[in-house]
Amino acid sequence: MDASPVNNPRWGLWLLGARGSVATTMTVGWAAMVANLAGPEGMVTQLSAFDGVGLPGLSDLVIGGCDIGQVPLVKRAEQLETAGVVPRGIAKRVADDLATVDARLTGGVSAQDVAAHPAEALARLQADLAAFRSDHDLDHVVVVNVASTEPPIEPHDSHSDVDVLLAALDADQPVLSPAPLMAVAALTSGAAFVDFTPSSATVIPAIQQLAERHGLPLAGRDGKTGETLLKTALAPMFADRALKVRSWSGMNLLGGGDGQTLADPVHARSKLESKAAPLQAILGYQPDGPVRIDHVADLGDWKTAWDLITFEGFLGTRMQLQFTWQGCDSALAAPLVLDLARLVALAMAAGEAGPLPALAYFFKDPVGSSQHRLAEQFTDLIAWTRTTAATTGTTAP
Amino acid sequence: MDASPVNNPRWGLWLLGARGSVATTMTVGWAAMVANLAGPEGMVTQLSAFDGVGLPGLSDLVIGGCDIGQVPLVKRAEQLETAGVVPRGIAKRVADDLATVDARLTGGVSAQDVAAHPAEALARLQADLAAFRSDHDLDHVVVVNVASTEPPIEPHDSHSDVDVLLAALDADQPVLSPAPLMAVAALTSGAAFVDFTPSSATVIPAIQQLAERHGLPLAGRDGKTGETLLKTALAPMFADRALKVRSWSGMNLLGGGDGQTLADPVHARSKLESKAAPLQAILGYQPDGPVRIDHVADLGDWKTAWDLITFEGFLGTRMQLQFTWQGCDSALAAPLVLDLARLVALAMAAGEAGPLPALAYFFKDPVGSSQHRLAEQFTDLIAWTRTTAATTGTTAP
Amino acid sequence: MDASPVNNPRWGLWLLGARGSVATTMTVGWAAMVANLAGPEGMVTQLSAFDGVGLPGLSDLVIGGCDIGQVPLVKRAEQLETAGVVPRGIAKRVADDLATVDARLTGGVSAQDVAAHPAEALARLQADLAAFRSDHDLDHVVVVNVASTEPPIEPHDSHSDVDVLLAALDADQPVLSPAPLMAVAALTSGAAFVDFTPSSATVIPAIQQLAERHGLPLAGRDGKTGETLLKTALAPMFADRALKVRSWSGMNLLGGGDGQTLADPVHARSKLESKAAPLQAILGYQPDGPVRIDHVADLGDWKTAWDLITFEGFLGTRMQLQFTWQGCDSALAAPLVLDLARLVALAMAAGEAGPLPALAYFFKDPVGSSQHRLAEQFTDLIAWTRTTAATTGTTAP
Amino acid sequence: MDASPVNNPRWGLWLLGARGSVATTMTVGWAAMVANLAGPEGMVTQLSAFDGVGLPGLSDLVIGGCDIGQVPLVKRAEQLETAGVVPRGIAKRVADDLATVDARLTGGVSAQDVAAHPAEALARLQADLAAFRSDHDLDHVVVVNVASTEPPIEPHDSHSDVDVLLAALDADQPVLSPAPLMAVAALTSGAAFVDFTPSSATVIPAIQQLAERHGLPLAGRDGKTGETLLKTALAPMFADRALKVRSWSGMNLLGGGDGQTLADPVHARSKLESKAAPLQAILGYQPDGPVRIDHVADLGDWKTAWDLITFEGFLGTRMQLQFTWQGCDSALAAPLVLDLARLVALAMAAGEAGPLPALAYFFKDPVGSSQHRLAEQFTDLIAWTRTTAATTGTTAP
Ligand SMILES: NC(=O)c1ccc[n+]([C@@H]2O[C@H](COP(=O)([O-])OP(=O)(O)OC[C@H]3O[C@@H](n4cnc5c(N)ncnc54)[C@H](O)[C@@H]3O)[C@@H](O)[C@H]2O)c1
Ligand SMILES: NC(=O)c1ccc[n+]([C@@H]2O[C@H](COP(=O)([O-])OP(=O)(O)OC[C@H]3O[C@@H](n4cnc5c(N)ncnc54)[C@H](O)[C@@H]3O)[C@@H](O)[C@H]2O)c1
Ligand SMILES: NC(=O)c1ccc[n+]([C@@H]2O[C@H](COP(=O)([O-])OP(=O)(O)OC[C@H]3O[C@@H](n4cnc5c(N)ncnc54)[C@H](O)[C@@H]3O)[C@@H](O)[C@H]2O)c1
Ligand SMILES: NC(=O)c1ccc[n+]([C@@H]2O[C@H](COP(=O)([O-])OP(=O)(O)OC[C@H]3O[C@@H](n4cnc5c(N)ncnc54)[C@H](O)[C@@H]3O)[C@@H](O)[C@H]2O)c1
Ligand code: NA
Ligand code: NA
Structure with missing residues (x-):
């Protein structure tokens, strides 16, 4: 019962690409919803079908992340206002929350860093996550990749075996790009990993093995929004x-x-x-x-x-x-990132490990599932949520 | 077991509006498929999901019907060739089958006939059906309305009670338009009734009662094709x-x-x-x-x-x-009429009576169902077909 | 030479429907352009093809008008901001100009007024125009109808003869709706009349005769914007x-x-x-x-x-x-109203009387022209402008 | 007067790519129009605006050409029937005319031929044209390129000077691809050249000089149809x-x-x-x-x-x-090829030399003109046709 996210005072969402359009729209919208400045439009888990399944609350969420860019979130939010993505005036109204999140953001690691010094880059990402977790005393941390689309990764032998992969990274071999490296950092730090981009992070077999080894869920890839x-x-x-x-x-x-x-x-x-x-x-x-x-x-x-x-x-x-x-695009994507974080937190609480086929509804290329029919994906999602909620005991009576 | 349509040598489809575009396209396509001149495109019940459920065979089907128009079917088929609805040359290749069906078609009853002499009109429709059944020694007859769209019918007290309705017709009261009158003729003659048009035939409570009283299925209304x-x-x-x-x-x-x-x-x-x-x-x-x-x-x-x-x-x-x-439109509609005839014949064999909610997949305004989601309708259809086939023992081992 | 609009310190534009979307967008845009807050996009007469033809200047323009509605212009401008028709913040920046125009607006006459007391209504409209002209010492006044679309007017014998029409109005007969009545008011007060709506004002023969009698130009009808x-x-x-x-x-x-x-x-x-x-x-x-x-x-x-x-x-x-x-719609229409006002002022200066076929470019149903081809209309417009400018001596050397 | 095409019993059209879709559709349509089996839809020069300007008659036209393909025209026409480009049954009805044209078609020269043996290829194209002209006793021959789109040609010094170009070809240098080589063949054989494709033929300065030197018209390039x-x-x-x-x-x-x-x-x-x-x-x-x-x-x-x-x-x-x-595409292009042939024949009769800017109406990238506005191009075309017809004395009284 204690493991249920609904009873956790605090759970965390760590964003790779935390200053991007999707991430910023999400953070603005989250703050606006918590402050009752915005309704639930666009958020799947706010539909009545999810009532009573004990998803972790938005007000209990701690948002952090990293980005190689430097533009302050409030500035990014203002740009999104100008672009018509978020409503006029909202940046100002949630400026305090944006500043709070901003203060938690780190610089992450660039593709160059990752190519030149993979072991060090991994260590940095792990350290960021450890600090995030302990600073905010978080039980569950979900990492979501919303960084720029990476080119397809060069295939490498190490990708098919978790031990070979970890050894290669240890030996400072440049076998991963930033997104899969973030996945490794997450899973080795006890965090679940979700890939909202088309990167290879969730389809590399070694990373799927890592998730299973650590008993952590994986979900991906590439948010389905258009x-x-x-x-x-x-x-x-x-x-x-x-x-x-x-x-x-x-x-x-x-x-x-x-x-x-x-x-x-x-x-x-x-x-x-x-x-x-x-x-x-x-x-x-x-x-x-x-x-x-x-x-x-x-x-x-x-x-x-x-x-x-x-x-x-x-x-x-x-x-x-x-x-x-x-x-x-960002208005369609942002609420799904929150949905995914909540659902994956539920999966963590239920002890699910490896790719989560039931989240296929959210992805263009769902890992662990060959179901692409939208309606069936939705039916599967609802069914899984209810079963999983029952498992964790989070279902409302 | 004997009641299963699959073991019936012959089953019948009686079309109201048998010379219309939908009906003619259907008849041409049916003849072409039976003669292996055309593939199964557009026919839902030819999908592999329906394999082994023992639907009645297309080659066992006897087609008849009525129309107030006089244009020979082969002429109508040529018009549809010119219009690009059916392929060039097909009318000639199935001309014999068209002539055979043509010879079975009657003049039906016009809206004027029905308004002036409803009792006589009903008797004529019943006589047509009786002749069709006995001429061809048919076990199951399905009547499908593909006649011109009727204006909404004037509400009348008799519509809410089957006995009042039958009495009114007996008393030669003009309380029904042709489509619902055809429904009464079908149900009182042991035939199932399907409304592919937006007429009121299947939504009049008295007619639904009639179907239940006679243990016959009803399906409608208004084919969903665009x-x-x-x-x-x-x-x-x-x-x-x-x-x-x-x-x-x-x-x-x-x-x-x-x-x-x-x-x-x-x-x-x-x-x-x-x-x-x-x-x-x-x-x-x-x-x-x-x-x-x-x-x-x-x-x-x-x-x-x-x-x-x-x-x-x-x-x-x-x-x-x-x-x-x-x-x-006609190419989309025609195969669905065949699908409906087969599925309703299955329902008859299974002894289902009254509106068939499981056929909602085919209709804009499904009687007996409030399910409008296409994917769910398809899932329901498949499930019902399997259950019903099991009931009738028609499922292939 | 003195008659040339370019040398006139002041010319006037009187709007029927001055608080409508088109009128408000026009007034906002005019103020913004004069204040260098907006570029010339959407204004035909700002194209280089019109350089040097001596059209009256936007900064010399005095805007007035009437509307049966009461909402202050600055409020209407804010509504148009919210609707995305005019840019955010503009209402505030041109608020002074809007207030100045607002102070000149009168209540006009409603369809009911016009039906009940046509003679009085006409007198009121004439008085408004007289006051506008004298208050601002205007040489040329152009009246443009941008009021709500009227239903087609009931044909009446008086419509075919100017004297019969004037007599009927004198006798308080309700033979005109507000738009044609405004046309009569304009033409009898020495102002030109432009109908940007599909009302009958410019197609009633008697009104065309009135324009010719007074040596005043007419243009219409129904702005061509979509x-x-x-x-x-x-x-x-x-x-x-x-x-x-x-x-x-x-x-x-x-x-x-x-x-x-x-x-x-x-x-x-x-x-x-x-x-x-x-x-x-x-x-x-x-x-x-x-x-x-x-x-x-x-x-x-x-x-x-x-x-x-x-x-x-x-x-x-x-x-x-x-x-x-x-x-x-309003963003497309508004600059054309300014274009028409300038071009009609030029025609007045050149002494043109009656319908102006050369303005067909602006209208769905151009009075005095059967030319509907857009490109030819534009060529005609340019040619006419140059000829007319030469006549008035306004062409730049 | 004798020079006027209208008084010539015979004029010729030589097609490069004579078995292509555009060419075949054109030939079928030409035969159908001459036999009164088809109306004038799609042909610009059949509009009443061209009445009385003495364009050469369709029934006086002799069609020939070359293609590297071998499929007989009547077979190509049947393919176009199946594709819906030309009406059902037409190939049969104009089969005799197609066979007649077919018998005149030569194999042309391939890109490989032209690269390997340019001088010989040129001679072959010239010989074909000479035979075509003398076999049919033609006064005016217009060559139109409707062959497959060529890749952009490699720039070469010889392209900027006609004498250098002719010398290079003489010296068997591979400086041209088939389309420009055909242009050289045409112009050196007294035929006009039209490029309906985006090849470089009409934009190479040396070829433009060649046209001027021989007093022959050029038109191009790339038919404007979509x-x-x-x-x-x-x-x-x-x-x-x-x-x-x-x-x-x-x-x-x-x-x-x-x-x-x-x-x-x-x-x-x-x-x-x-x-x-x-x-x-x-x-x-x-x-x-x-x-x-x-x-x-x-x-x-x-x-x-x-x-x-x-x-x-x-x-x-x-x-x-x-x-x-x-x-x-082919139905849009084919009649324009006939239009161009007629108009260029008129230009030849009038002694026009070099690029014809007045034909810009027909081309995506008109040589000799920077006018791209469609309406203006049409106005220019009509004006030029009338002037040119007057020059040649072909205008009907
Ligand atoms: N918006 C949608 O509907 C949608 C749908 C599916 C997938 N996606 C994916 O989501 C991602 C984000 O989209 P966006 O519109 O926000 O893009 P964006 O360009 O606005 O944001 C991407 C952010 O990632 C940051 N970034 C790049 N490399 C990084 C690294 N190594 N470490 C940390 N941060 C890094 C960038 O600085 C930037 O702030 C893209 O990959 C996109 O394909 C979006
Ligand atoms: N084609 C589609 O996609 C589609 C979809 C949904 C519903 N429908 C419905 O199917 C019906 C048929 O469509 P269609 O395109 O074949 O029309 P159609 O006009 O070609 O054919 C209708 C036929 O009904 C006949 N008819 C009219 N009144 C009759 C009567 N009292 N008794 C017997 N016959 C009569 C007509 O003579 C005609 O031959 C229409 O009601 C239409 O709304 C069609
Ligand atoms: N916007 C376009 O692109 C376009 C194009 C062609 C024609 N038009 C015409 O322009 C007119 C105005 O369009 P809009 O979008 O501004 O409409 P609107 O409804 O916003 O404005 C019309 C204004 O006219 C006023 N009005 C109504 N009756 C009146 C009367 N008797 N006297 C004075 N004022 C009166 C109304 O109070 C209102 O303020 C319409 O007739 C429309 O059909 C517009
Ligand atoms: N159809 C249109 O609307 C349109 C518009 C503009 C331009 N065009 C151009 O017209 C040309 C013809 O189009 P199409 O649809 O008829 O193409 P197509 O492929 O059907 O025909 C091209 C013909 O050219 C022949 N050919 C190729 N190389 C040749 C050579 N060296 N000598 C002689 N013949 C040769 C081919 O064998 C073929 O028969 C293309 O270049 C196309 O881009 C067409
Ligand atoms: Na998958
Ligand atoms: Na050009």
């Missing part, structure tokens, strides 16, 4: 109506920090990979058609995705569907 | 991501026979009614925004629907989705 | 490429004050009328397809128009174009 | 309403032969180059935003282009336009 969300809502309709998808083409235009990173084809490769799986999984075949990601500064955070789907029905008749999605 | 199909695939995404839909506007443009009928606002009212329910049911509230249906002859069967959805996420941020659906 | 603007840009492409337009359907969704007015089908009729002319004029035939206007509060000023165009090319091949326009 | 057509119709609207375009992104999806060629990024480069000019020219600046061309086999000839335009109006307010164009 075109892929739509795909996993729509593709089942085609499959279940026996309509054959002949082509599915997509153009994604976006500005913002993420848009800038993805304008680089090397970084975009990770994203394109994580975007490919769902159609194959749902339809049973990969339809023809490109997926493009392009940077258009003017769109800012309003990711605009246009998809054209051509399909075939009875007697071979050809038909089409096209959609244009204009979603504010 | 904008509403999309709505029920997409609305759960908004609901389950806690995104508040602020408005949902839709414009439906269509030509063809159905387009012409719906150009008349009185007829369109039925359709608009059946289109309204899903969003309220899925979202829990009715978002602002019009739904329009307009006739554009040039589009022919290619119903073009444009929907604009505005919604609100985290911290009240506003976003949009719009889609354009260009579906060939 | 779907129709696109139509007149795109339809010439189809015509000049010999592509036959088979259907052109349009759905217009809008919120705001104008949206609310047009939600009433009686008011919408005027708008739908003025929207019909362009395609017929450009294509030489009226393609099939509906035009719908619907109110969606959530869209606010962001009028969203979706148009579907089906067309036919070589050998009868069928093709399609569809577009979605998301324009901020 | 996204760019729309751009040049729409961009002037933004420019002339003083709306600042902040981004213009485009995604072009296409199948067919051209789609396959352009799927290769090297070939696509030429196309992307010719697509870039219009916005810069019309707006005066290059807006941000990608232009993508992707191959989607399923779309066949129905090029689908989606463009998103973000723009800024009064007071900086942000707005958007998006469109989806679904045009049948």
Whole structure:
């Protein structure tokens, strides 16, 4: 009973990329909700379906993290105001909370640091987590990666075995990029790890083994907030109506920090990979058609995705569907990070270890699961939450 | 065991509106599939999920029906070729089958007949069904309404009680329009009734009572093939991501026979009614925004629907989705009529009586069910099919 | 030379509907431009093509007007800030100018006033104009109607003859609605009249005669800012490429004050009328397809128009174009009101009387012109401006 | 007078790429129009604006050409029937004409031939043209390039001087690709040259000099039939309403032969180059935003282009336009090839030499002109046609 997060006075969320758009929007929104300045829109775990399952409370949450950038959170929040991502005036109203979180943020480790001195970098990340935990007397810490998309990592033998991996890091071999290194730091520090980005952190077998060895949960990868969300809502309709998808083409235009990173084809490769799986999984075949990601500064955070789907029905008749999605990426992503932190904290309390397939609902490329159908993912999530809550005894009577 | 449709040499499908676009496309497609000239695209019950549940075979099916029009089926099929609904040359290749079905079609009863002489009209419909059954020695007959959309029926006291209704008809009172009268004819003749149109036939309480009294299944209403199909695939995404839909506007443009009928606002009212329910049911509230249906002859069967959805996420941020659906209405509808006939025949074999909630998957406004979420409807359908097949002993070992 | 507007210290613009969205946006923008707080975006007469033609200066402009509403301009400006129509903080920065204009605004006359006491209403409007002119010692006054769309006016014999009309008004007969009455007031007071709305004011023959009798220019009707603007840009492409337009359907969704007015089908009729002319004029035939206007509060000023165009090319091949326009109606309209005021002031200085066909560029249904092609309208406008400027001697050397 | 094409019994059109989609559609359509099996849709020079200007008649036209492919024209026509580009049954009805043209087609020269033996390749092309002219006793021959898009040509010193170029070819230096070599063959054989593709043929200075030296007209390059057509119709609207375009992104999806060629990024480069000019020219600046061309086999000839335009109006307010164009590329292009042949024949009769700026209306990247506004291009075309017709004395009285 004592292990239940609901009875813990304090639990912690450590963000990799804590000054990014997603992280800042999340922190602003968290502060606003706790202060009753904002409603629950966009937060899945605030739906009535989650009532009474004893998820850890938002007001008990301690937020910290690291970022290689230096811009103060309140400044980032003001930028997001200007961009229309968060409402006018909110930065000022939650400035105290932002300053409090800001004071806890560390500089993290850059890709260069990690390449040059991996062992030292790992030690630094572990030290940050240890300090965060003890400073705030936290029972459960969940680390969530919301840093810039990394290029796909160079495959390395050490990735398939946890002991080989730890030895390689010990020997200062540059076998990991920052995100997977953060995962190692988290798991070796007793924290769960969630990858909201398309990095390799949660799909490296050695890291999955590490999670199991330490009895800690893993969740990932790549938050599902736009075109892929739509795909996993729509593709089942085609499959279940026996309509054959002949082509599915997509153009994604976006500005913002993420848009800038993805304008680089090397970084975009990770994203394109994580975007490919769902159609194959749902339809049973990969339809023809490109997926493009392009940077258009003017769109800012309003990711605009246009998809054209051509399909075939009875007697071979050809038909089409096209959609244009204009979603504010950070506003869609931010509440999911809070949702994931709460759900993973619940999993920790229940002693779940390794990849959490039940969280597939949140990800483009869910580790531990091949379920991509959105509705089924939601059903699975609810079922898992209730079972797990029962396990931990957190379910309200 | 003998009651199982799979062991029945012959089962029958009687179409109200047998010369319409949907009916003709269905008949052409059925003949083409039986002759191995066409694949299973568009037919739900041909999905592997239905393997081994012992649905009645397409080659055992006897098709008949009535229509107030006179155009021979092969002529209608050629018109549908020109319109691009069915493939070039197909009418010729299945001409014999079309002629066979054509020879079974009767003139039915017009709205005027039904208004002037309801008792006689009912008797005629019953006689048609009796002849169809005995001519072809059929065990199960399913009647499906695919006639022109009727205007909403004038409410009448007799609609709430089966005995009052039958008495009124006996007394030659004009209390029903053709579609519900066909339902009465079917149920009093031992046939199941399915309404693929938005008519009132399946929602009139007295008719539901009649189905139960005779131990016969009912299913309806209004086949879900276009904008509403999309709505029920997409609305759960908004609901389950806690995104508040602020408005949902839709414009439906269509030509063809159905387009012409719906150009008349009185007829369109039925359709608009059946289109309204899903969003309220899925979202829990009715978002602002019009739904329009307009006739554009040039589009022919290619119903073009444009929907604009505005919604609100985290911290009240506003976003949009719009889609354009260009579906060939008859090609989408026709295979579902075959699906429904097979599934209802299964229900008959299992002795199910009254509205079949498990068939909600096929309808805009499902009788006996308030489930509008597409994915859940599909899950329910599969589950029901398996259970019912087990009941009838039709499940393959 | 003295008659040239450029040498006039002061010229006046009197707005009917001075507290509406268009009027307020215009007044805010005018103040912002004069104060160098805003650039020339959206103002046609600020293009370099108009350099040196001696249009009256924005800083010499005196703005006044009437409205039946009471909300202070600065309040309206703040509402427009919230709606995103004008930039944050601007209301405050131009508050002094808004207050100055506000002090000049009168209550005007309501539709009820005009129906009950037309002669008195006319006298009141005339008195307002006289006071505006003398208070500010104005040489040229241009009246622009930006009030709520009126329903189409009941035809009346008096509309075809200026003397009969004036006599009817004298005899207190309710033969005009507010907009045409304002036109009479303007023209009988030496002011030019521009109708930015779809009212009948500028198409009533008697009012056109009145303009000619008084040697005053008229321009109208219904500002071209959205779907129709696109139509007149795109339809010439189809015509000049010999592509036959088979259907052109349009759905217009809008919120705001104008949206609310047009939600009433009686008011919408005027708008739908003025929207019909362009395609017929450009294509030489009226393609099939509906035009719908619907109110969606959530869209606010962001009028969203979706148009579907089906067309036919070589050998009868069928093709399609569809577009979605998301324009901020007031931001598109407001600068055109300033443009029109300047151009009509120039026409006054040049002594032009009656409808000004050269201003067709600005209107859905241009009075005195059957030219609807956007590019030709622009060419005509430039040519007329240069000729007229030469006449008045205002052209810069 | 004798020189006027209208009095010539025979004039010739030689197609480079005569078995391609555009060429075949053109030949089918030409035969169908001459046989009164098809109307004038899609042909600009059949508009009434061209009445009485004495363009050479379609029935006087002799079509020939070359292609490196071997598929018989009637077979290609049947493929285009299946693809829906030309109407069902047409290939059969014009089979005789297709066979006649087929018999005139030669094998041309491949890129490999041209690279290995340029002098010989040139001689072969010249011999083909000489035979075509003398076999059919043709006064005017127009060569039109409708072959596959070539990659951009390697710049070479010889390109800037006609004498150096001819000497290089003489010396068997591989300084040209097939399209420019065809231009040299045409111009040295007394034929005019039109480039409907984005090849360098008409922009190489030495080839322009050659045209002038021989007193022959040149026109090009890259037929304007889809996204760019729309751009040049729409961009002037933004420019002339003083709306600042902040981004213009485009995604072009296409199948067919051209789609396959352009799927290769090297070939696509030429196309992307010719697509870039219009916005810069019309707006005066290059807006941000990608232009993508992707191959989607399923779309066949129905090029689908989606463009998103973000723009800024009064007071900086942000707005958007998006469109989806679904045009049948070959059906749009084919009639323009006939138009160009007729207009260039007129220019030849009038003795015009070098690039023809008045034909800018037809091209994405018009040689000899910087006019990209579609409406102005059309006005210029009409004016030039009338003037030129007057020169040649071909204008009907
Ligand atoms: N927004 C969405 O809808 C969405 C959906 C799925 C995935 N994601 C992913 O979330 C991530 C964040 O997106 P964003 O829009 O906030 O991007 P952003 O560019 O605004 O923020 C990324 C932050 O990461 C920081 N960072 C980079 N390298 C770091 C390192 N080694 N250590 C610590 N911090 C580092 C950057 O300084 C920056 O502050 C991206 O990887 C994106 O692909 C976002
Ligand atoms: N096609 C779809 O996707 C779809 C989806 C949902 C519902 N529906 C409904 O299916 C019905 C048929 O659509 P369609 O496109 O085939 O229309 P259609 O106009 O082509 O065919 C209707 C047929 O019904 C016949 N009919 C009319 N009154 C009759 C009567 N009293 N008795 C017998 N026959 C009668 C007509 O003569 C005609 O042949 C419509 O009600 C439509 O709303 C169709
Ligand atoms: N915004 C555009 O792009 C656009 C384009 C073309 C035409 N228009 C027309 O411009 C007009 C104004 O549009 P809006 O969006 O500002 O509307 P709005 O509803 O915001 O403003 C209309 C104003 O007119 C006032 N009014 C109504 N009756 C009056 C009367 N008898 N005397 C004086 N004032 C009166 C109202 O009180 C209100 O303040 C409408 O008729 C609209 O159709 C607008
Ligand atoms: N269709 C349009 O709307 C459009 C618009 C602008 C430009 N174009 C251009 O027109 C050209 C033709 O398009 P298409 O769709 O007909 O393509 P296609 O692939 O169907 O036809 C091209 C033809 O050129 C032939 N060819 C290739 N190399 C040759 C050579 N060296 N000599 C002779 N023939 C050769 C090929 O064998 C083929 O038959 C392309 O370059 C395309 O970019 C087309
Ligand atoms: Na997975
Ligand atoms: Na040029």
